[in-house]
Amino acid sequence: MRHENSICFSNIHQPESWKIESYMASGGYLQWKKILQGQPGDKARQTIIETVKSSGLRGRGGAGFPTGLKWSFMPKTDEQKYLVCNSDESEPGTCHDREILKLNPHALIEGMAIAGFAMDATVGYNYVRGEFIKDCYPIIELALQDAYASQLLGKNILGSGVNFDLYNFLGAGAYICGEETALLESLEGKQGKPRFKPPFPANFGVYGMPTTVNNTQTLASVPKIIEQGSEWHKGMGTDKSPGTNIFSVTGHVNKPGNYELPLGVPFADLLERAGGMMDGKKLKAVIPGGLSTKVLPGDVIADCTMDYESLASAGSAFGTGAVVVIAEGTCMVELLKRTSRFYYVENCGQCTPCREGTGWLYRLLQKITQGKGKESDLALLVDVANRIEGNTICAFGDAAAWPVQSFIEHYFSEFEYMINNHGKSIAA
Amino acid sequence: MSTEITETVGLTEKIKEKIDMWVVKFPVGKHRSAIIGSLHAAQEHNQGYLTPELMDAVADYLDLPRIYVYEVATFYSMFQTEPVGRNEIAICTNISCMLSGSDVIVQHIEDRLNIKLGESTKDGNIFLKKEEECLAACTRAPMMMVNHQYIENLNIKKVNEILDKLEQ
Numbered sequence: 001m002r003h004e005n006s007i008c009f010s011n012i013h014q015p016e017s018w019k020i021e022s023y024m025a026s027g028g029y030l031q032w033k034k035i036l037q038g039q040p041g042d043k044a045r046q047t048i049i050e051t052v053k054s055s056g057l058r059g060r061g062g063a064g065f066p067t068g069l070k071w072s073f074m075p076k077t078d079e080q081k082y083l084v085c086n087s088d089e090s091e092p093g094t095c096h097d098r099e100i101l102k103l104n105p106h107a108l109i110e111g112m113a114i115a116g117f118a119m120d121a122t123v124g125y126n127y128v129r130g131e132f133i134k135d136c137y138p139i140i141e142l143a144l145q146d147a148y149a150s151q152l153l154g155k156n157i158l159g160s161g162v163n164f165d166l167y168n169f170l171g172a173g174a175y176i177c178g179e180e181t182a183l184l185e186s187l188e189g190k191q192g193k194p195r196f197k198p199p200f201p202a203n204f205g206v207y208g209m210p211t212t213v214n215n216t217q218t219l220a221s222v223p224k225i226i227e228q229g230s231e232w233h234k235g236m237g238t239d240k241s242p243g244t245n246i247f248s249v250t251g252h253v254n255k256p257g258n259y260e261l262p263l264g265v266p267f268a269d270l271l272e273r274a275g276g277m278m279d280g281k282k283l284k285a286v287i288p289g290g291l292s293t294k295v296l297p298g299d300v301i302a303d304c305t306m307d308y309e310s311l312a313s314a315g316s317a318f319g320t321g322a323v324v325v326i327a328e329g330t331c332m333v334e335l336l337k338r339t340s341r342f343y344y345v346e347n348c349g350q351c352t353p354c355r356e357g358t359g360w361l362y363r364l365l366q367k368i369t370q371g372k373g374k375e376s377d378l379a380l381l382v383d384v385a386n387r388i389e390g391n392t393i394c395a396f397g398d399a400a401a402w403p404v405q406s407f408i409e410h411y412f413s414e415f416e417y418m419i420n421n422h423g424k425s426i427a428a
Numbered sequence: 429m430s431t432e433i434t435e436t437v438g439l440t441e442k443i444k445e446k447i448d449m450w451v452v453k454f455p456v457g458k459h460r461s462a463i464i465g466s467l468h469a470a471q472e473h474n475q476g477y478l479t480p481e482l483m484d485a486v487a488d489y490l491d492l493p494r495i496y497v498y499e500v501a502t503f504y505s506m507f508q509t510e511p512v513g514r515n516e517i518a519i520c521t522n523i524s525c526m527l528s529g530s531d532v533i534v535q536h537i538e539d540r541l542n543i544k545l546g547e548s549t550k551d552g553n554i555f556l557k558k559e560e561e562c563l564a565a566c567t568r569a570p571m572m573m574v575n576h577q578y579i580e581n582l583n584i585k586k587v588n589e590i591l592d593k594l595e596q
């Protein structure tokens with residue numbers, strides 16, 4: 001497909017793509033060296049931020065916030081500033097950052113070095129999900145050592161006067177730490193409980209200092225954008241959603257996989273790229289951007305293109321680009337029960353509506369699947385979800401509410417049937 | 429469970445070495461950031477779980493209030509604060525794995541080991557972690573982690589081979 005594997009996956013088919021030699025053979029670290037060997041001052045910083053701004057790159061962690069704009073929020077003061085990479089990948093259905101850490105760790109390191117320089121952040125932390133401890137953490141650790149050994153990180157790098165120290169951090173299992181302020185708390189060695197915003201991390205981040213948090217895929221995209229320029233980047237994808245994205249396509253498809261494709265790719269093409277529906281089954285529903293985004297019925301997503309605007313106007317969101325494909329014959333009540341359990345066990349316990357409400361949601365759905373549901377439970381489920389949405393410190397509460405609202409909206413009759421038939425599913 | 433394990437008090441040199449490696453990553457005075465890494469090190473050297481004595485030893489070594497360490501140990505799902513089996517199996521049952529048949533995998537392992545999720549075998553060999561959330565291996569579902577190694581594209585045959593090895 002056109003523009004496939006243009007950015008983060010551009011070099012992953014090279015032998016041992018995770019090694020520094022392989023990355024360098026594909027032109028890796030040239031952009032970083034060029035910056036260091038030019039005149040690495042304020043003008044160079046401004047040029048990089050402008051390039052990223054005009055490239056239209058948007059944060060790939062879920063929110064889609066313009067990256068260059070985020071960088072420009074960092075104060076131009078002399079105090080210690082930090083760059084933090086969110087490699088705490090844990091949105092259910094999403095597994096492309098792990099792929100980057102495993103196959104292209106140096107793109108991330110180079111991207112962090114460039115971003116750190118652009119914002120005058122001389123220290124970076126890569127917050128890696130705890131469960132990756134024996135999986136891809138050793139790979140990114142080795143990559144970091146190799147980058148230091150090649151004198152591409154540290155103090156006065158290549159005699160340029162530029163400092164950038166980068167460290168890998170390891171979490172310990174908590175979905176909420178993917179929320180950027182919870183991540184900063186965790187990085188400080190505390191429980192991962194989100195902070196009130198404002199102040200935003202650009203003013204009050206890790207250790208109370210100016211901090212920018214970007215996602216793995218976002219930062220790993222930076223070297224290629226600097227190399228090829230913003231016009232090149234804008235030449236892929238759509239006007240408002242430029243570039244490519246790695247779609248994690250999972251569920252009932254023949255070839256589940258991570259596919260880097262331009263944004264705006266029609267859903268039908270993405271499904272075809274993933275080998276089509278498993279066993280030739282009919283498409284029932286799709287969760288288009290990770291578990292926290294609203295479910296879309298098959299006939300609705302069929303007309304969508306995979307970008308921020310199209311999915312928002314269809315009533316869902318682009319999220320993390322994790323596309324969960326659900327075939328006819330799947331019980332949506334059971335699926336929602338499992339989903340609600342996730343938010344019940346993963347909530348941080350800080351805000352009452354979320355802490356109490358997610359338990360209500362899960363217990364009501366358990367009751368329904370056990371055949372003890374009442375017709376009034378459906379209104380109660382939506383009522384509880386509505387009382388969580390918008391009433392919590394972070395977006396986790398919304399994420400817990402959206403699946404409940406959308407599953408019941410689109411598949412009301414399945415819930416009703418189960419309640420009226422003592423827990424029997426209409427789908428099975 | 430053998431009682432001698434729980435009597436581990438104090439930190440070995442190896443654990444201290446690992447804690448020191450974490451401490452230097454953070455600015456002076458910000459070594460609270462090293463708690464998570466320190467607990468990983470302590471737990472690994474205590475066959476997969478933390479004891480109050482170990483947590484206290486970590487706090488004392490870092491010269492931090494003990495409550496800081498308890499807070500972290502009880503918040504994050506990777507830390508076990510009760511004795512568990514030596515080998516940890518964590519089966520993902522979240523959406524993509526569920527759609528790919530993780531329920532069958534869970535059922536098979538529970539039946540074969542004769543324990544439920546969240547329990548350990550009587551000989552202290554295997555700990556079946558309570559229902560695990562998404563582990564970011566969705567394109568190769570269903571999957572599980574065995575002692576933090578990812579094992580993907582699971583089927584019953586593959587599961588049996590792994591259990592055979594663990595039970596040797």
